[in-house]
Amino acid sequence: xxxxxxxxxxxxxxxxxxxxxxxxxxxxxxxxxxxxxxxxxxxxxxxxxxxxxxxxxxxxxxxxxxxxxxxxxxxxxxxxxxxxxxxxxxxxxxxxxxxxxxxxxxxxxxxxxxxxx
Amino acid sequence: xxxxxxxxxxxxxxxxxxxxxxxxxxxxxxxxxxxxxxxxxxxxxxxxxxxxxxxxxxxxxxxxxxxxxxxxxxxxxxxxxxxxxxxxxxxxxxxxxxxxxxxxxxxxxxx
Numbered sequence: 001x002x003x004x005x006x007x008x009x010x011x012x013x014x015x016x017x018x019x020x021x022x023x024x025x026x027x028x029x030x031x032x033x034x035x036x037x038x039x040x041x042x043x044x045x046x047x048x049x050x051x052x053x054x055x056x057x058x059x060x061x062x063x064x065x066x067x068x069x070x071x072x073x074x075x076x077x078x079x080x081x082x083x084x085x086x087x088x089x090x091x092x093x094x095x096x097x098x099x100x101x102x103x104x105x106x107x108x109x110x111x112x113x114x115x116x117x
Numbered sequence: 118x119x120x121x122x123x124x125x126x127x128x129x130x131x132x133x134x135x136x137x138x139x140x141x142x143x144x145x146x147x148x149x150x151x152x153x154x155x156x157x158x159x160x161x162x163x164x165x166x167x168x169x170x171x172x173x174x175x176x177x178x179x180x181x182x183x184x185x186x187x188x189x190x191x192x193x194x195x196x197x198x199x200x201x202x203x204x205x206x207x208x209x210x211x212x213x214x215x216x217x218x219x220x221x222x223x224x225x226x227x228x
Binding site for chain 2: 004009010034041042043044046049091093095097105106107108110111113
């Protein structure tokens with residue numbers, strides 16, 4: 001199957017700093033990428049959907065200015081957690097689809113464990 | 118609106134026993150259905166998917182699922198559990214460009 005690479009796999013940062021997470025599709029064009037947040041023992045919560053070359057669509061309750069998403073190319077989307085605080089600590093997962101291919105599933109990155117201290 | 122319900126947040130089975138993880142969905146249009154597995158601190162890996170055609174779908178690692186439209190169900194089964202099957206399992210529905218995930222079922226395999 002297609003490969004989505006997410007980096008870093010884990011990061012520890014100080015409160016007040018910003019952290020950037022990258023999501024790359026390695027062997028297909030990801031016209032759409034999704035960013036999820038997952039709390040322990042819970043399901044994935046969709047944060048935003050990003051389409052290449054346009055602004056991301058954020059889910060209700062997700063702060064746009066705090067979680068900056070950029071999808072400048074067909075193979076790369078980034079999520080920047082700005083002015084991180086301990087409550088932002090979580091597992092963040094990206095997924096990507098090539099919507100030009102029907103019947104395709106979403107391919108997931110390995111996830112990023114963010115710990116804010 | 119679409120929704121996915123996974124009955125049983127935790128399922129325990131003995132090694133070698135049948136695995137049955139339940140998933141029901143609601144969808145206003147014919148759905149695309151998926152089962153994903155997640156190991157600790159990892160992303161989701163596709164087990165199998167139903168799009169069209171045969172309602173019994175076979176996936177990786179010996180898993181299969183059957184789409185039953187009349188019951189709006191897509192239960193996941195495996196005839197014989199292996200220790201390596203212990204993980205979190207998510208059922209998902211895709212309509213349009215949007216995925217909707219169930220709350221997950223944690224599978225424990227007892228030696």
